[in-house]
Amino acid sequence: MNRRTLLRTAGVGVAGSMAGCANLFQTRTVGRSPPMVQNRPDAVYVPSHVEGMEMAGMAKRGRLRLALFYSFPHRFWLMGGGTAKRQKKVEIQSEDDVHLMASAWDAKTKRVLPAGNVRIALSKGDWSATRTMWPMLSQNMGFHFGDNLSLDGDGTYEAEVKVGGLDFRKTGALAGQFDGTETLTTTFDYSQSTKEDIAYRRLDDRKGERDAVDRMDMKMPVSHVPKRANLPGRFRGEVTTGDAPFLVSTVVDGPLANDGTYLLVSPRTPYNRYPLPMMSLSATLTRGGETSFEGALTPTLDPDAGYHYGTSVDGVASGDELAIRVESPPQVSRHEGYETAFVGMETKTLAL
Incomplete structure (x- = not known):
């Protein structure tokens, strides 16, 4: 499957995973999310809305595979220790263009690497930006690395991604793998109009329920543990x-x-x-x-x-x-x- 086919297939899978009726989807204006759910439970709950994402690029080195995606900027929470009081909410800023996401996995076992660190350097002509991505958990994507960031408008971007070595125990066919830092590169095209076509749906009838939205059909490995x-x-x-x-x-x-x-x-x-x-x-x-x-x-x-x-x-x-x-x-x-x-x-x- 070539990259263009994968991009097209992934887009269908993402939209399909949130499908109900086609008219439930609407074009999203950039930069803001619906109001937060009131009286949130101290548990997993259905969020205020769900979004698709656009495949940006893929890269490989040895057994390591990497995929980049982008969607609308998101609010998210950083952990600061053992209590909710020490969490830090990251708000969407006016200059944020996208929420950029990266997923890394092992080609042999298809296991997503659910920890470590990822640093990405983007460039487009004379413009450049470097960011260490946060390890994250979302209901429709599972574990990934991501952050909100601003871009330099429409165009083609080059991404150099450093995936740090994993410092925890690995067993079986994973033993001895991914111990050192690997650098992967890819390019992707970004446009405001493509982003505005990403599927978006408010969940007003379910938000706050003790439940979760389904994972997306990403046509590639997703972090999971066995039944x-x-x-x-x-x-x-x-x-x-x-x-x-x-x-x-x-x-x-x-x-x-x-x-x-x-x-x-x-x-x-x-x-x-x-x-x-x-x-x-x-x-x-x-x-x-x-x-x-x-x-x-x-x-x-x-x-x-x-x-x-x-x-x-x-x-x-x-x-x-x-x-x-x-x-x-x-x-x-x-x-x-x-x-x-x-x-x-x-x-x-x-x-x-």
Whole structure:
């Protein structure tokens, strides 16, 4: 599939994923979003509106794949620690032209790289701009890197993107991959008129409900974690904190286990099963009142289990108790609908 075909296909998929009746879509005026939802729950909720996006360009280097997209400028929230009071809302500025987004994934396993850092340098003639993109989570795209920025009008832009090495554990076919910084380049055409044709729909009849909009059909990998039935190992149970389900399993064979018993904890968003990266988790495993393990859970990316947190333990028996502590909630920035969730996360105990 060539780039032009992919651009056209992606556009159809994005619009189709939000389809209802064609007249629900309207051309959006640049720069402002509808009013915020009032009385937002401390949970995932349906945002005030949903937007499509335009494919900007693609690049590859070795097994690394990168795609750039743009849409209308967005409001979003930066995390500043463990409480909602320390969040910083990023408002749309008058000079903002687009919300630029980047997604990186492994060509072999099709796993999106749900952490790290991305720095992008844009140029067009004598004009240039450089930006470190925020790691972000949105309901219709999942994990990505993004930010609002101004451009130099219509035209062709060159993008040089530096994707930093991943400093967490990688297993199976991902072991030893993406440890160093890679630089990728691509070009894309931008026009105000093309942006104004991007699908946009207000959700006045659903906004504020405890639910989420569907993920877009992007015709490329999207960050996700396995369903319960597809988690490796033996499923042990589930707890919820901060509106995030935490699924627990134990694995005794394969790369994760490493000739032992591997305790796997898979936090995810409700509804869309996106991973929750950039957390600090610890656990205590007890048997008959005696502690058999106490310590940190290691962020890990595995081809089968996806992004999760885990550790090796000296076996797990029926009746053991597992306490999961969130030392720091996900520090990933959030689009509207996620900013009130995954913040106040209490310790939860599960009987295995």
